[in-house]
Amino acid sequence: MQTPNLPAIRALRPAWNKGHIVGQKRPLMPKHVWAIRVRLELTENHRDVALFNMAIDSKLRGCDLMKMKVIDVMASGQIKERASVLQGKTQKAVRFEISEGTRASVKKWRENELMVGSEYLWPGRFHERLHISTLQYAGIVQDWVTSIGSEASASGTHSMGNPPKTSCGQK
Numbered sequence: 001m002q003t004p005n006l007p008a009i010r011a012l013r014p015a016w017n018k019g020h021i022v023g024q025k026r027p028l029m030p031k032h033v034w035a036i037r038v039r040l041e042l043t044e045n046h047r048d049v050a051l052f053n054m055a056i057d058s059k060l061r062g063c064d065l066m067k068m069k070v071i072d073v074m075a076s077g078q079i080k081e082r083a084s085v086l087q088g089k090t091q092k093a094v095r096f097e098i099s100e101g102t103r104a105s106v107k108k109w110r111e112n113e114l115m116v117g118s119e120y121l122w123p124g125r126f127h128e129r130l131h132i133s134t135l136q137y138a139g140i141v142q143d144w145v146t147s148i149g150s151e152a153s154a155s156g157t158h159s160m161g162n163p164p165k166t167s168c169g170q171k
Helices: 030-043 046-058 062-066 100-110 134-147
Strands: 082-086 093-097
Touching: 030 046, 030 134, 046 062, 046 093, 046 100, 046 134, 062 134
Parallel strands: none
Antiparallel strands: 082 093
16 A cells, blocks of 8 residues: 655744743842842832732742732731742642741732722732733743843743742642
């Protein structure tokens, strides 16, 4: 039996990752963490300061950080010293300490009018969005990284304080 020679199949468009840095990205260095923190505090953007501090303290994946609820970090009107969050990917609880600076920034963020009656720590602006999406968080992190003069594509959102693991939802 003879097999016909088929023409080579060529892509009509270039690969999505052509010219992009792919794979694991480097974690932020301590000097970058401090530079971003100082810039955020100078802008007095209370949400971003609290979000950045919580990302560094918790070392959670972006998707788990965005789904944090107020009840995860507050008890009897006070910010907890330690919190526990159930990871979406592994279904394991992660306990972490909330530093003094993070507690102060979250307390200040809780006083914002956007937080009135919000179940989530990082609420979305629209009613159909209960919390900020992971994609929105990625854009926020890119803004932070470019604000200190670093290349945005060199740092990832997966886990702000550690080297990245695997993506959210992937096994």
